[in-house]
Amino acid sequence: MIEDVLPDIAESDLEAFFQITHTIYGYDFRDYARASVLRRLGTILKKYGLPDVKALNQRLLKQKEFFETFLSEFTIGTTELFRDPSAWVALRKQALPLFLSTSQIRIWHAGTSTGEEVLSLAILLTEMGLYPRAQIFATDIDQKALQTAPKARYPLRYKRTYQENFQQVLPDVPFSRYAYEEGNELVFDPQLLRNVRFLRHNLVSDEPFSRFEMILCRNVLIYFTPELQDRVIRKFIQALVPGGILMIGTKESLFWCKEAEKKLASVNNLERIYRRQG
Amino acid sequence: MSARPYLWVIGGSAGSFTPLRQALLQVPYDPELTLVLCLHRLRQARFQITDAFLRLRRWHLSEPDDKTPIQGGAIYIAPADYHLLIEKEGYFSLSVEEPVHFSRPSIDVTMFSLIQAGWPRAGGILLSGANKDGAHGLFMMYQAGYFTAVQDPADAEVPHMPNAAIALFTPHQVFPISTLPHLLAQKPIPS
Numbered sequence A: 001m002i003e004d005v006l007p008d009i010a011e012s013d014l015e016a017f018f019q020i021t022h023t024i025y026g027y028d029f030r031d032y033a034r035a036s037v038l039r040r041l042g043t044i045l046k047k048y049g050l051p052d053v054k055a056l057n058q059r060l061l062k063q064k065e066f067f068e069t070f071l072s073e074f075t076i077g078t079t080e081l082f083r084d085p086s087a088w089v090a091l092r093k094q095a096l097p098l099f100l101s102t103s104q105i106r107i108w109h110a111g112t113s114t115g116e117e118v119l120s121l122a123i124l125l126t127e128m129g130l131y132p133r134a135q136i137f138a139t140d141i142d143q144k145a146l147q148t149a150p151k152a153r154y155p156l157r158y159k160r161t162y163q164e165n166f167q168q169v170l171p172d173v174p175f176s177r178y179a180y181e182e183g184n185e186l187v188f189d190p191q192l193l194r195n196v197r198f199l200r201h202n203l204v205s206d207e208p209f210s211r212f213e214m215i216l217c218r219n220v221l222i223y224f225t226p227e228l229q230d231r232v233i234r235k236f237i238q239a240l241v242p243g244g245i246l247m248i249g250t251k252e253s254l255f256w257c258k259e260a261e262k263k264l265a266s267v268n269n270l271e272r273i274y275r276r277q278g
Numbered sequence B: 001m002s003a004r005p006y007l008w009v010i011g012g013s014a015g016s017f018t019p020l021r022q023a024l025l026q027v028p029y030d031p032e033l034t035l036v037l038c039l040h041r042l043r044q045a046r047f048q049i050t051d052a053f054l055r056l057r058r059w060h061l062s063e064p065d066d067k068t069p070i071q072g073g074a075i076y077i078a079p080a081d082y083h084l085l086i087e088k089e090g091y092f093s094l095s096v097e098e099p100v101h102f103s104r105p106s107i108d109v110t111m112f113s114l115i116q117a118g119w120p121r122a123g124g125i126l127l128s129g130a131n132k133d134g135a136h137g138l139f140m141m142y143q144a145g146y147f148t149a150v151q152d153p154a155d156a157e158v159p160h161m162p163n164a165a166i167a168l169f170t171p172h173q174v175f176p177i178s179t180l181p182h183l184l185a186q187k188p189i190p191s
Helices: A011-023 A034-047 A053-062 A066-074 A085-099 A116-127 A143-151 A156-169 A226-239 A258-263 B017-024 B048-052 B107-117 B135-143 B160-168 B177-185
Strands: A105-110 A134-140 A153-155 A179-182 A185-188 A196-200 A212-217 A240-248 A264-268 A273-276 B006-012 B033-039 B060-062 B074-077 B083-086 B092-095 B122-126 B147-151 B173-175
Touching: A011 A034, A011 A053, A034 A053, A034 A066, A034 B083, A034 B092, A034 B107, A053 A066, A066 A143, A085 A116, A085 A156, A085 A212, A085 A240, A085 A264, A085 A273, A105 A116, A116 A134, A116 A156, A134 A143, A143 A196, A153 A156, A156 A179, A156 A185, A212 A226, A226 A240, A226 A258, A258 A264, B006 B017, B006 B107, B006 B135, B017 B033, B017 B177, B033 B083, B033 B107, B083 B107, B107 B122, B107 B135, B122 B135, B122 B160, B122 B177, B135 B147, B135 B160, B147 B160, B147 B177, B173 B177
Parallel strands: A105 A134, A105 A212, A134 A196, A212 A240, B006 B033, B006 B122, B033 B074, B060 B074, B122 B147, B147 B173
Antiparallel strands: A153 A185, A179 A185, A240 A273, A264 A273, B083 B092
16 A cells, blocks of 8 residues: 655755756756656655655765666556557557558667566567567666566566456457466566567657657656657657657647647547658 | 636545536536546546536536646546646646555545645545545645535445545535535635
8 A cells, every 4th residue: 555645845955856867867857747756756755764855865966876776766667568458459450550561660669667568569560460570679767677578577466457458459369379377477478579679768868769660658758748748759750750650648649749740640549649741 | 828727626436426427517617617526436437437427518528638738617537547647837747656545546646736736726625435545635735725625424425535534634614415516616715
């Protein structure tokens, strides 16, 4: 049970926090949506028994190795296999068929977290016979998540949700084709990751590292201000080949990105799947 | 962004949905008023609640997307499986961080964000419900000087949530559900 917290955070401490994380560690959180930043900080203070953000700042200054732990707590890694099944159905039926005759399908999954969505994607590509031509780049800023994802092993208690989602997306495919139980874990077929590379990448500060036929970035933009959303979506547009697909979270929008109006056409507006024009 | 609308945050879970819907049908449209509904419901219940409320004319009714500007004359329903946060810039943020009191959306989370955003004119209401989510949030709103009201537990189908709030503090108003339309039609003013 998580009890909630309402920390009293001084603006000056917050400013110092932004400076330390940016100038020492290279992570600029200034354009993260403020309400969530305050919540994460409150949770971290409580978890590590720190009285205030000033104390957190001291720890970040003195204990460099603490930063990775901090970053892992600060970023929100919630994900699941085929989260929002209807969105994946739309991807399968309306977007992926566009690549049936494409020789090379380069895919960027930004904000991959513990990897369940990469597996979701790999499963769909496999079922459609597209996997051999796909090259998936799965990125995250959280190093700990990037160590977890390649294992493709999850606590067995997730099985029920994952299997239910799976059956909604692929009703005719047995879940056991891709996943099995081993001890207390749900293990996915390692073959699903043979064309996947996990890389560390910071959407805020790093440029795209290639051009892509498809970009998936779901429930990452929600933690950004409208200004940062605009910047990141423009990066995505630039990184997409003409005709390339962008999929964002079902409650995220392109509302704050003017360029998206010109450059992206809707494939399925409800499920937030778009296609780069021209 | 223009002046912030008056804003009610209304929390509830089991036993709140039907009476709240009945009450909303009676609340006269007010372009300066915003209602934010944070109700516990099933994870994948996308659209169903908005459909049920469709009979409400004039009021702009939606499950807001992330970064939707908060407007007057609108009723917003926290989307299933997301926390709904209020930002001081005048828009919503969504979050998929861990559930609070097993709940996402969590009423506490929305209420805390309103306090931290320093929303100028707002009030909090807690209805029938089966856990204590919202009690702490409403108490914090009370302490921050916002108007607070709780459904009379004797009147609530599931009194746990109102009782949890009343155990923490004495809200400004404890009301029978029949007076909810009247309460909502008032603009919340600082206590």
